[in-house]
Amino acid sequence: MTTHDQGLVLAGIGKDLGGRTIVDDLDLTVATGELVCLLGPSGCGKTTTLRMIAGFLTPDLGTVTIDGSDVTRVPPEKRPTAMVFQNYALWPHMTVFDNVAYALRLRKTPKAELTERVHEMLELVNLMHHVKSRPARISGGEQQRVALARALVQRPAVLLLDEPLSNLDAKLRVRVREDIREIQQRLGITTVVVTHDQDEALSISDRVAVMNAGRIEQYSEPVQLYRHPATRFVGGFVGAMNTFDAELLAGIPVDRPVPPGDGPRTVGVRPENVIIVGAGETGTSATITRTIPRGHFTELVLEVSGDLSLRAFAATTAEHAVGDTVGLRLSSVLIYDETGALA
C-alpha cells in the first residue's frame, strides 16, 4: 500500500484517563474509501480512539495522520473529519434544512452554494420531504439520516460514527446500516464506525478492528475474522464459539490434530462446525439436552460427557428431540495456547 492511499493512519497512539491506560500503543491504517469498524466490549477504548481521530481528545503518545498530514494537535473544527454521534445531537429548534446547513453557515458558504449542497445531501439520504420539519417531528431513523447528512455536507476526508444505530429498533437497525454502507460506498468516503455489535461490524465493514483492553487484537476482513479468529478473545467475541480444554477432545473425531507443545491448549469450535451424524457412526456419542428453535435452524445443546457440553446448529428439518443420542464430529477446530493465541 502506498502512502497516498492511506486515508487515516494511527501510529502508536496512547491515552491515559483517570489514571488508567485506556488506549495502549494502538496502530491502525484505514485506506481511502474504506469502511472500518472498531468492535469490542464496553470500556475497551473504542470511543476514546474515535475521539482522538476527531480531535476531541489529544493522544498522550503517537500520531494521527489524515491524507498524509499530521493532525495530532489540530483542533476538531480544523480537521477534515465529521462525526455522527450516538444521540444524533440535532438542534431541536432548527429545521432539518438548518441542522444540515449549520456547519456551512459557520464557514460563510455563499447562499446559493449552501442551498445546493444541503439539498444534494438531503436527496442522498432521501429526506427532501422533511426539509422544513423539526427533529421532534421525524422518526429516529430519519433523525439518524439528518445527522449523517449534516456530517457529509462538510465533505470530510474521514467520516466518524459513534454507535450510530444503537438508538434504533432491531429491524430499522438492519435497514439503516445498509443505507449507511450504500451511501459510504457511493461517495467512496473513508469511514470509521464504533460499535459493540458484531453483526453490524461484520455486515458493513471492509475490515474490522477488534479491540480489547485498549489494543487491537485482530484487524481483518469480516470473513477472515470469523473463520480465523487470531485469539481466543476474538473467537469468543465474534460469533458463537464452543471453547473447552483440549484434553476433553479425546476420542472425538476432528479434522485437524492438536499440535504438540508445552502448556495447556484450548479448543474453539463454532456451533455450525459441530457436525451431527447417526448414533454410533463415529467413536463419540452425545445426548441432546436442549433444543432451541432459532428460526431457519435449531440450536442443540449436546452433553458429550460430564465435563463437556457443546452447542450445535442443526437444520430445522432434522427433527432432533431432547433425550436422543447422536454421533458427532468436529470440523474447522481452532487450537489456542495458554496465552490465548492460535497454537
Ligand SMILES: Nc1ncnc2c1ncn2[C@@H]1O[C@H](COP(=O)(O)OP(=O)(O)OP(=O)(O)O)[C@@H](O)[C@H]1O
Ligand atoms: N474522561 C474520562 N476520565 C476517566 N475515565 C474515562 C474518561 N473517559 C472514558 N473513561 C474510561 O475509559 C474507558 C474506555 O472508555 P471508552 O468510552 O473509550 O470505551 P468504549 O469501548 O467506547 O466503551 P462503550 O461502548 O461502553 O462506550 C472506560 O472505562 C471509561 O470509563
